[in-house]
Amino acid sequence: DVVMTQSPLSLPVTLGQPASISCRSSQSLVYSDGNIYLNWFQQRPGQSPRRLIYKVSNRDSGVPDRFSGSGSGTDFTLKINRVEAEDVGVYYCMQATHWPRTFGQGTKVEIK
């Protein structure tokens, strides 16, 4: 199975400051069609997960533009431009290139 490794696992941030989460895969996520199926999810406390980013850098509908994704090959990053209180929660990367789909361990974002 493809192992997804996130860092850090805990991220205390100051409101209005940027935040960055890294996600590394144990093998290339480039699919045979040339796409990279790397998604990012947000799970607020007590809620279901919600997808923020698909195929590395595409924001889902309704996702604020302070969220951005980047990366290639095996190295990916989720950035929050200016953290707001509503961004508190756990963030997961997930690869959908290989079966079985696998998630990172999650990064808990909290306000300092």
Place this chain on the structure above:
Amino acid sequence: EVHLVESGGGLVKPGGSLRLSCAASGFTFSHAWMSWVRQAPGKGLEWVGRIKSKPDDGTTDYAEPVKGRFTISRDDSKSTLYLQMNSLKTEDTAVYYCTSGQGDDWGQGTLVTVSS
């Protein structure tokens, strides 16, 4: 608007069975690949399995921990996804979510507790 509503969770003894359902609306269910994802209490997300749409051959794939015990099926006439869980173990205790596509949309989840 997409809605996914899971049901069927509850308390079951080890070795028992349970069937979860996920009622879908707001999109063309028959064309969608659907999956189940679970989350053990206080833990991260784990992909359980997936069923392709019938036009794409309707086959299923499962994560190793549930292979041979869990079965995913669908009834496109009812826009409903199912997860049949047999030979349940305590480590299957989790909130089970149904999700469309590659995690496009998620239900609210249903809690399955396996305990004697």
